[in-house]
Amino acid sequence: MSIEPAFSVESLGHRFGQRRVLKDVSFAVAPGDFTVLLGLNGAGKTTLFSLATRLYAQAEGTIRIFGMDIRERMLECLRQMGIVFQQPTLDLDLTVEQNLYYHCALHGLSHREAAHRIAAEIDRVGLADQRGDKARRLSGGQRRRVEIARALLHGPRLLLLDEPTVGLDIASRQFMLDHVRRLCREEGLAALWATHLIDEVGEGARVVVLHRGEVRAVGEAAQLLGQMRATSMRAAFETLVQEREAA
Amino acid sequence: MKPIHYFRCLAGISIREWLRFLNQRGRLFSALVRPLVWLAIFATGFHFVLGVSIIPPYETYIPYSTYIAPGLIAMILMFNGMLSSLSMVYDREMGSMRILMVSPLPRWFLLIAKLLAGVIVSILQAYAFLLIALIWEIEPPWYGYIAVLPALILSGLMLGALGLLLSSAIRQLENFASVMNFVIFPMFFASSALYPLWHIKEASLVLYDICEINPFTHAVELIRFALYGQIEPTSAVVLVAATAIFLTLAVYGYDPAKGLMARRAAE
Numbered sequence: 001m002s003i004e005p006a007f008s009v010e011s012l013g014h015r016f017g018q019r020r021v022l023k024d025v026s027f028a029v030a031p032g033d034f035t036v037l038l039g040l041n042g043a044g045k046t047t048l049f050s051l052a053t054r055l056y057a058q059a060e061g062t063i064r065i066f067g068m069d070i071r072e073r074m075l076e077c078l079r080q081m082g083i084v085f086q087q088p089t090l091d092l093d094l095t096v097e098q099n100l101y102y103h104c105a106l107h108g109l110s111h112r113e114a115a116h117r118i119a120a121e122i123d124r125v126g127l128a129d130q131r132g133d134k135a136r137r138l139s140g141g142q143r144r145r146v147e148i149a150r151a152l153l154h155g156p157r158l159l160l161l162d163e164p165t166v167g168l169d170i171a172s173r174q175f176m177l178d179h180v181r182r183l184c185r186e187e188g189l190a191a192l193w194a195t196h197l198i199d200e201v202g203e204g205a206r207v208v209v210l211h212r213g214e215v216r217a218v219g220e221a222a223q224l225l226g227q228m229r230a231t232s233m234r235a236a237f238e239t240l241v242q243e244r245e246a247a
Numbered sequence: 248m249k250p251i252h253y254f255r256c257l258a259g260i261s262i263r264e265w266l267r268f269l270n271q272r273g274r275l276f277s278a279l280v281r282p283l284v285w286l287a288i289f290a291t292g293f294h295f296v297l298g299v300s301i302i303p304p305y306e307t308y309i310p311y312s313t314y315i316a317p318g319l320i321a322m323i324l325m326f327n328g329m330l331s332s333l334s335m336v337y338d339r340e341m342g343s344m345r346i347l348m349v350s351p352l353p354r355w356f357l358l359i360a361k362l363l364a365g366v367i368v369s370i371l372q373a374y375a376f377l378l379i380a381l382i383w384e385i386e387p388p389w390y391g392y393i394a395v396l397p398a399l400i401l402s403g404l405m406l407g408a409l410g411l412l413l414s415s416a417i418r419q420l421e422n423f424a425s426v427m428n429f430v431i432f433p434m435f436f437a438s439s440a441l442y443p444l445w446h447i448k449e450a451s452l453v454l455y456d457i458c459e460i461n462p463f464t465h466a467v468e469l470i471r472f473a474l475y476g477q478i479e480p481t482s483a484v485v486l487v488a489a490t491a492i493f494l495t496l497a498v499y500g501y502d503p504a505k506g507l508m509a510r511r512a513a514e
Binding site for chain 2: 055109
């Protein structure tokens with residue numbers, strides 16, 4: 001029996017006016033997979049996320065969440081997704097807890113259920129003592145942890161993270177990476193982690209290299225290194241990005 | 248999603264709106280002080296300048312402060328509707344709008360929930376104003392306090408829907424000053440909030456016609472009549488129609504495939 005991918009895009013394209021920002025993009029993320037969407041700034045990562053979360057209307061190609069076409073079952077698809085945007089999205093005037101309750105309400109959770117889940121998630125990201133603090137008082141790393149906790153509150157099976165470590169120090173970055181990888185490994189969550197930071201591609205991760213709106217390579221990190229005959233991911237990425245530009 | 252999920256979502260959005268309102272003490276303060284300044288200074292100053300004849304719903308001569316009270320209540324609703332729209336622009340700039348937009352409920356419902364949440368906050372402010380206005384002896388009959396509630400809801404919905412529509416068109420927070428100059432002030436002054444329309448008709452027929460088609464005039468009149476337990480049917484119909492039009496356009500404006508949001512993304 002074949003397992004439906006948690007997230008798949010087929011022949012996805014998008015234009016902003018005359019400017020084409022995504023072209024014939026196809027790849028899939030299996031349940032339990034930690035997949036890195038690697039690309040420079042302007043590669044089309046955020047556009048892809050915006051299409052998958054109905055912030056932009058999708059015109060070309062197909063996006064499926066656990067086999068469901070988002071154009072046909074958008075709301076059910078959104079229920080399955082936890083999202084961490086590149087731009088911080090906490091309400092800085094509310095406390096950590098108030099931000100989390102707000103998210104639970106948007107997903108229709110009862111107050112009791114919300115209280116239970118908030119306690120569990122906030123504890124997992126190590127911010128139990130800060131739950132009553134205004135989001136404004138938290139550091140950048142702490143805010144990102146809250147956003148991860150929030151993305152998990154409604155029990156999604158797929159996590160979409162758009163540049164979640166931008167601006168964070170090394171310790172906070174490592175915490176975020178370890179936390180999400182653990183969720184994939186231990187809880188079977190699928191994660192699509194968009195980044196321009198090559199060192200976030202860890203061993204065993206699947207990588208999708210996106211450049212100028214096109215997929216340049218898809219596969220296991222080790223497999224890509226072999227194919228490109230490169231000694232490091234950085235070298236492989238640079239070759240992939242330069243190859244067609246030179247052509 | 249079941250109806251209870253929709254209700255929880257509406258409650259969550261309302262609580263957030265209320266918490267934000269309480270956190271912004273300046274907003275709370277100015278929301279009450281602004282109409283009170285008009286009442287305490289403007290109404291007192293013009294007490295003997297602007298005569299108000301006996302016009303429905305009033306059965307006798309009334310002080311000018313009593314005449315402008317419904318207009319000031321409508322002003323509270325309008326400022327709150329516009330500030331709610333400002334918060335949408337702020338949320339969009341700050342990113343927190345995305346959390347609302349990616350929740351698994353229809354976008355039209357999310358926008359209506361946001362609108363209703365703003366109206367609840369507006370109504371509580373309007374009642375707070377009515378309580379404080381007792382100091383100026385603005386005392387509608389006791390049943391007026393109950394009868395005015397549907398008028399406040401309908402007026403609040405219309406003005407909030409207008410705010411939502413504007414927020415879908417405003418690109419940046421800085422553009423809100425234009426809303427003040429080109430929407431709030433003209434709507435307020437070209438209405439029956441400060442002077443009866445017959446006064447305006449004597450001075451300028453064109454201005455009178457503008458006031459007549461201004462939905463804010465109808466919000467003021469609906470509130471004025473409701474405070475005395477009466478209904479102004481024309482105003483009620485105009486407000487329902489204006490709310491439907493503004494809300495439909497706002498939902499269109501926030502549609503990623505069709506509206507202004509789509510055009511903005513393309514730029």
